[in-house]
Amino acid sequence: MTTATTSPAVTTAPAFTADPAAHRVLTGDRPTGPLHLGHYFGTLQNRVRLQRQGVEMFVVVADYQVITDRDIADRLAEHTENLVLDYLAAGLDPDRATIFAHSAVPALNQLLLPFLSLVSVAELNRNPTVKDEIAHSSQAAVNGLMFTYPVHQAADILFCKADLVPVGQDQLPHLEVACTVARRFNERYPRADGSPVFPRPEALLSTAPLLLGTDGGKMSKSRGNAISLGATEDETARLIRGAKTDTERRISYDPAGRPEVSSLVLLAALCQDRAPEEIAAELGDGGAAALKRTVTESVNEYLRPIRARRAELATDRGHLRQVLRDGAERANAVADATLAEVRAVMGAI
Numbered sequence: 001m002t003t004a005t006t007s008p009a010v011t012t013a014p015a016f017t018a019d020p021a022a023h024r025v026l027t028g029d030r031p032t033g034p035l036h037l038g039h040y041f042g043t044l045q046n047r048v049r050l051q052r053q054g055v056e057m058f059v060v061v062a063d064y065q066v067i068t069d070r071d072i073a074d075r076l077a078e079h080t081e082n083l084v085l086d087y088l089a090a091g092l093d094p095d096r097a098t099i100f101a102h103s104a105v106p107a108l109n110q111l112l113l114p115f116l117s118l119v120s121v122a123e124l125n126r127n128p129t130v131k132d133e134i135a136h137s138s139q140a141a142v143n144g145l146m147f148t149y150p151v152h153q154a155a156d157i158l159f160c161k162a163d164l165v166p167v168g169q170d171q172l173p174h175l176e177v178a179c180t181v182a183r184r185f186n187e188r189y190p191r192a193d194g195s196p197v198f199p200r201p202e203a204l205l206s207t208a209p210l211l212l213g214t215d216g217g218k219m220s221k222s223r224g225n226a227i228s229l230g231a232t233e234d235e236t237a238r239l240i241r242g243a244k245t246d247t248e249r250r251i252s253y254d255p256a257g258r259p260e261v262s263s264l265v266l267l268a269a270l271c272q273d274r275a276p277e278e279i280a281a282e283l284g285d286g287g288a289a290a291l292k293r294t295v296t297e298s299v300n301e302y303l304r305p306i307r308a309r310r311a312e313l314a315t316d317r318g319h320l321r322q323v324l325r326d327g328a329e330r331a332n333a334v335a336d337a338t339l340a341e342v343r344a345v346m347g348a349i
């Protein structure tokens with residue numbers, strides 16, 4: 001086994017210029033609960049932008065990844081449909097983006113087997129994101145999927161030969177696994193003409209700085225500190241009213257020195273599409289109450305059309321399931337072709 005791993009190239013602004021249609025994007029989320037503003041400004045908005053530019057997009061609902069840090073995937077069908085609901089409300093167009101659950105694509109999952117042979121146990125053991133998830137898991141014992149799911153995620157990316165993966169910083173170790181798997185597979189199993197089967201995927205990092213939860217910690221649905229896309233305006237106001245701030249009346253944008261206040265300023269800035277420094281200057285000596293009023297209004301105004309669309313789409317669960325069925329059909333065709341190619345270069349019959 002070769003020991004060198006391959007780091008992904010990282011970009012924040014891909015240069016599609018000439019031919020956006022020559023690129024394929026894959027990204028995805030675990031169906032564990034509603035998407036929140038951290039997801040929206042961290043990646044969803046970016047996906048909609050890419051879609052508008054004409055890039056081909058695959059979005060995986062990573063249902064098998066739910067059972068890495070918990071025993072049972074609670075209300076899986078409901079969470080899966082609601083994830084699709086959030087996607088569509090945010091602006092993903094199922095006619096242009098292939099939205100599918102990875103458990104519905106057998107050939108994708110079968111890629112896991114040869115891919116597992118390309119990584120060492122030592123490499124699986126030192127993945128920092130996996131280590132962090134183990135540290136935060138409430139399970140009594142760590143299961144085998146926890147160590148191997150980054151290789152499964154490589155299959156998510158490589159089955160459709162995606163060359164661009166919009167992700168947050170925490171996913172970079174997983175992208176390194178995908179790049180390493182791609183390179184080792186290509187080295188070990190070249191095509192007859194010597195050309196590689198898999199492209200090397202590149203990470204597309206969001207330029208938006210990290211939004212904190214209303215308690216100043218990492219924004220997460222399980223911590224009750226996140227404003228979900230589907231929350232009502234009253235719920236939104238209540239969460240922001242209870243947000244942690246400090247006692248200084250003067251509002252400033254200083255993420256390192258005043259993380260909680262700055263995250264609120266940033267949220268208003270993202271919603272208004274303005275610079276956070278400008279918002280802070282405008283608020284001046286207004287104090288936390290004025291800041292929270294501005295943030296609440298900005299968020300509710302920004303999300304109003306998204307929430308209206310979401311409420312309308314939510315009345316037709318059959319449509320959400322149909323989107324997943326159509327997506328699975330397209331994803332299966334692509335995965336079947338890739339698996340056939342993989343089996344051929346490996347010399348399987």
Ligand code: TRP
Nearest residue numbers: 026027028029030060062153156
């Ligand atoms: N691991 C990602 C998360 O927890 C979800 C995911 C699954 C993903 N497969 C992916 C992200 C492929 C990017 C590409 O959010």
